[in-house]
Ligand SMILES: Nc1ccn([C@@H]2O[C@H](COP(=O)(O)OP(=O)(O)OP(=O)(O)O)[C@@H](O)[C@H]2O)c(=O)n1
């Protein structure tokens with residue numbers, strides 16, 4: 346093992362990718378893209394430590410997948426790098442964009458073989474097309490396309506990042522700070538996924554697994570003798586509501602747990618703690634919207650959901666269609682894929698005594714199939 350740390354930058358927001366899914370969460374087989382890259386790098390056994398830089402929204406979910414060191418990124422690539430560098434104690438550091446997803450062992454080893462030659466080892470591709478800069482054709486032999494991974498002397502990179510400017514790669518910062526850089530030939534494999542079409546240029550990525558992921562959710566709320574009643578996102582005609590920290594929409598709460606269960610994302614209490622004042626009296630549809638954004642961002646699609654509302658009262662029949670429509674528009678699926686069932690408990694138990702309502706929900710998800718876009 347070398348005196349070397351790997352930083353994989355994965356805290357970006359994928360704005361230019363223009364899909365609901367963030368590119369780092371596309372699945373390669375079962376694995377999210379970021380884990381696919383990190384595992385490949387770990388297999389080389391060259392790194393004392395592997396740091397994955399992730400955004401505040403993603404970091405807890407990433408920790409469910411593996412025990413790499415996860416560091417919260419910042420609002421720019423440079424800030425994300427700086428946050429991670431503070432955890433680096435090795436003499437050298439290799440930094441790569443997670444979006445350069447097809448880097449392989451041979452490429453890493455070729456870069457590493459130059460260790461110590463310069464403050465920064467930088468892969469590049471030459472340009473084979475005519476280059477025009479503001480109406481002037483310029484000498485393309487003087488232009489380079491810069492790639493990652495870049496191998497830096499840690500102290501040189503840390504010092505360079507103290508400069509007040511923002512740099513788009515490590516080598517530019519080091520050179521601006523008076524350091525040295527060695528260019529080595531890059532690889533087409535190291536092409537960066539920026540736009541959707543970039544996926545077509547990469548041949549190392551196998552399609553996502555076709556598995557269906559299923560989750561269940563269960564919730565109960567007791568009646569309150571005051572307040573409004575909401576169920577399945579719909580206001581129910583009633584002169585009482587539910588006891589709850591939020592608006593008490595027990596059907597949405599069960600649905601959220603089913604969705605989080607299918608996605609492997611924990612449960613509603615972890616995401617929206619019931620001692621947090623932010624969620625006091627909140628419309629549960631707003632909580633569902635937050636969950637749905639995460640579900641799509643993290644690379645899932647929703648196949649269908651099915652809810653069973655166990656209630657002696659109120660009677661649900663007249664509200665089923667409105668619930669289907671309301672929930673399907675938040676879930677962004679067809680109303681036919683949102684099923685609402687109601688049952689009594691034959692006067693048995695707390696539901697039968699009319700003390701409250703219980704809901705069981707089921708949700709089925711699949712991975713977003715990026716090969717079909
Ligand atoms: N605040 C940021 C911004 C970017 N990156 C990472 O830097 C790499 C290069 O960035 P880019 O390809 O631009 O990714 P995004 O920032 O996600 O894309 P976009 O600019 O389209 O939003 C990516 O691996 C990205 O995850 C990061 O760690 N922290």
Ligand SMILES: C[C@](O)(CO)[C@H](O)COP(=O)(O)O
Pocket residue numbers: 422442490491492493513514515537539
């Ligand atoms: C670091 C980099 O990949 C080198 O080409 C590039 O500068 C990243 O730019 P982005 O705009 O953050 O994708």
